[in-house]
Structures are given as C-alpha cells and as structure tokens.
Amino acid sequence: MSMKEKIVICGRDISEKDIETTVFIVDNFGSFSRTELAKTVCECLDWVTLADKPKVEGGVKLLEYLESIGEIVLPLKNEKMAECGRRAMKAIKITEKTDPKRELTGELSDFSPIELKLAYTQGSIELWKEYIERYHPQKYAKPYAANIKYLIKCKSKVLGCMLFSSSAWALEDRDKWIGWSEYDRSQRLMYVVNNTRFLLLPWLKINNLASHVLGKAIKQLPRDWLKEYMYEPVLLETFVNSEYKGTCYKASNWIKIGNTKGRSRQDSHHKYLSSPKDIYMYPLCKDFRKYLTGEKEPKIRVRS
Incomplete structure (x- = not known):
C-alpha cells in the first residue's frame, strides 16, 4: 500500500x-x-x-x-x-447494601476523616457500580479506557462515588482554550483526565461536602494515576448539564471555558447526539499548556 x-x-x-x-x-x-x-x-x-x-x-x-x-x-x-x-x-443487581439510609446532616468537621478509597477489588467495584446505577442520573456505563473509581467514605459509611477516565477526543472550546493543534492533541490527549461521574448520596445534607471532596480528588488523583498508569495527568475536565449551575466545581476553582456541541465523548464522526453541556477545566500544574504542547515532558514513572 x-x-x-x-x-x-x-x-x-x-x-x-x-x-x-x-x-x-x-x-x-x-x-x-x-x-x-x-x-x-x-x-x-x-x-x-x-x-x-x-x-x-x-x-x-x-x-x-x-x-x-x-x-x-x-x-x-x-x-x-x-x-x-x-x-x-x-x-446490575440492586441489593439492600445500597438501600437509602437515615439522613445525615451537619458540618464537615462532624464527619472526619472523609477519604477517597480506590475501588479495585471485585467487591468494591460491584458496590461502586450498584450505587452509580441506583442513584446517579446517568446510571452506570462501562468506563472508557483508562479509569480510576473511588468510593467516598467516612469510616465505614459510603458517602458517594467518583469516576475519572480518559478525556473526550475532540472538544472545540477546550482545544482552543489549551491552544492545541490536532497533532498536539493526538499525541498528548492522555494527559487530560475526565471527571466522568460524581455522586453524593441523596440522604446527605453536609455543608460544603461536594467542594471538599473535589479538593481531595484534585490532590489524590495525580498520585493514583501515576501509580496505576505510569504517567501523571496535568489537566482535569468535566461536563455539567446546562440546567445545573456547577456550584461545587466553581467553589473548587474549576474554570468554565465553553460548551460541548451535543455529541458523545468519543464521537469523532458526528453520529451520536446528546444535549450540550458546560465544560469545566482544572489545571493540575501552572505550566499545563507547556506539557500539552510538547514544551515540557509530563512526569512518568519508570518501571523497575
């Protein structure tokens, strides 16, 4: 050929x-x-x-x-x-493990420590799936490519779930904001990670819990991703339905930079329509643009 x-x-x-x-x-x-x-x-x-x-x-x-x-x-x-x-x-079988609990109210200081626990055993992954399927508006969908799942916990209590996975292939507003050429994106898309699911269970009424959890995730995810996939991301993204205000993301200093065009995350052929969403980004380092355009090399872990 x-x-x-x-x-x-x-x-x-x-x-x-x-x-x-x-x-x-x-x-x-x-x-x-x-x-x-x-x-x-x-x-x-x-x-x-x-x-x-x-x-x-x-x-x-x-x-x-x-x-x-x-x-x-x-x-x-x-x-x-x-x-x-x-x-x-x-x-996904719904069991009594994820049945609604009594309402929890109060301040963050009343529920310490709050931790992000990796869901990596079969049991923890099944529990994570069940909570997402039962309580998240978008239900469970098989994560795309590289991903990390967290159970949000306070001691033995599950407070919610998070999913971080591979980023969307092409987003016009994001790519312009980064300053990406199509070639740069094809070479360095892996260094952008998407917050694909964020669930706090509906019986929780804990002040500032959402922004607190996002803050913990921002600090913990790069280390966990480096350990699992041998490289460290430099930028996070997420999509928020336009009817929501994205309050917790704004409170955690995420930046609204535009909107999606109403296609699914990996749709490069304009086939799968979805409702447009607001795009929020969070830089994990000051020089993220230099990493994403090849001026600097992101941190990788050398296999021993």
Missing part, C-alpha cells in the same frame, strides 16, 4: 511498515477474533501504554480503518457474544 496522506490513530503515526505488518497478521491468522487480532497487532508493532499494556483500542481502529479502505477483510463480529456482554453490563 502506498500512503498518500499521514494517518494518525490514537496518537501513533501509522507507517507503511505498520500497515504491511497488520495486513500480514490478518492474512495469516484469519481464525482470530477482532480483539485477538488487535492484541497481536499491538504486540508486533510494540504499540503499548506506559504501563506496558497493549493499546487494543488503537489496534481495533487500525484494523477497522484498513477494512474501510479495502486492504483487509475482518472476521464478522460475534453478535451473540456482544449481546451477552451488553446484557451483563446492564444487569
């Missing part, structure tokens, strides 16, 4: 050698599923994250791109397995 234009997928400049290798893999391992092919492609191209895990999403996108231009023919998607997966994701 002779390349007439530059191809960038998930931050990688795709070379002719990459394409030749991918075509060879598909031709010789036709019995593999799409996911197995994507993993094999990533292994052969050394296409991995800083945590040394295959960038399967990028492998899938490369495969689908090559199929779209007629270079390869992929195996059919296993719709039966996909449907089982969709049902499993939706079938």
Whole structure:
C-alpha cells in the first residue's frame, strides 16, 4: 500500500511498515477474533501504554480503518457474544447494601476523616457500580479506557462515588482554550483526565461536602494515576448539564471555558447526539499548556 496522506490513530503515526505488518497478521491468522487480532497487532508493532499494556483500542481502529479502505477483510463480529456482554453490563443487581439510609446532616468537621478509597477489588467495584446505577442520573456505563473509581467514605459509611477516565477526543472550546493543534492533541490527549461521574448520596445534607471532596480528588488523583498508569495527568475536565449551575466545581476553582456541541465523548464522526453541556477545566500544574504542547515532558514513572 502506498500512503498518500499521514494517518494518525490514537496518537501513533501509522507507517507503511505498520500497515504491511497488520495486513500480514490478518492474512495469516484469519481464525482470530477482532480483539485477538488487535492484541497481536499491538504486540508486533510494540504499540503499548506506559504501563506496558497493549493499546487494543488503537489496534481495533487500525484494523477497522484498513477494512474501510479495502486492504483487509475482518472476521464478522460475534453478535451473540456482544449481546451477552451488553446484557451483563446492564444487569446490575440492586441489593439492600445500597438501600437509602437515615439522613445525615451537619458540618464537615462532624464527619472526619472523609477519604477517597480506590475501588479495585471485585467487591468494591460491584458496590461502586450498584450505587452509580441506583442513584446517579446517568446510571452506570462501562468506563472508557483508562479509569480510576473511588468510593467516598467516612469510616465505614459510603458517602458517594467518583469516576475519572480518559478525556473526550475532540472538544472545540477546550482545544482552543489549551491552544492545541490536532497533532498536539493526538499525541498528548492522555494527559487530560475526565471527571466522568460524581455522586453524593441523596440522604446527605453536609455543608460544603461536594467542594471538599473535589479538593481531595484534585490532590489524590495525580498520585493514583501515576501509580496505576505510569504517567501523571496535568489537566482535569468535566461536563455539567446546562440546567445545573456547577456550584461545587466553581467553589473548587474549576474554570468554565465553553460548551460541548451535543455529541458523545468519543464521537469523532458526528453520529451520536446528546444535549450540550458546560465544560469545566482544572489545571493540575501552572505550566499545563507547556506539557500539552510538547514544551515540557509530563512526569512518568519508570518501571523497575
């Protein structure tokens, strides 16, 4: 295949050698599923994250791109397995563990210490999912790519949940505010992290709890992300429905910089419409723009 234009997928400049290798893999391992092919492609191209895990999403996108231009023919998607997966994701069992509790009222000083506990065991993840499904307006949806889940706790009491995950692919107002070119964004989008879910349970009436939790998350998340994914983010983003005022984000010094255009977070093809939302950003360091435009290199953890 002779390349007439530059191809960038998930931050990688795709070379002719990459394409030749991918075509060879598909031709010789036709019995593999799409996911197995994507993993094999990533292994052969050394296409991995800083945590040394295959960038399967990028492998899938490369495969689908090559199929779209007629270079390869992929195996059919296993719709039966996909449907089982969709049902499993939706079938979150609601139990008495998340039943409403008595109302808690008072000042922050009455509920100390408040901590963000990582949800990483099977039990804590299932509890996190159940609270989100039961009490968050947007319900549970499988997190996109890299993510960290927190249970907000006061001793043994669960007060709420948070989710931080990979940032939205393209936001016109955000990208202008950062000063991003399309190439810069493709190379450094990973250093922006999205606060995708923030839930405080409805029976809580604790003054300033929301802004206090956001403040703790701002300090804790970079360390946890560095430990889990081998690099430290430099900027946070979140989307707030226009009917809400974003009071807790404003109180925590997040900056409203514009609006979304009414598309889903990873929709680069204008297919999936959603209601426009306000965009709030929080810089995690003073020089975040220099990191995001390549003038400085963000902090990474070297694997020992």
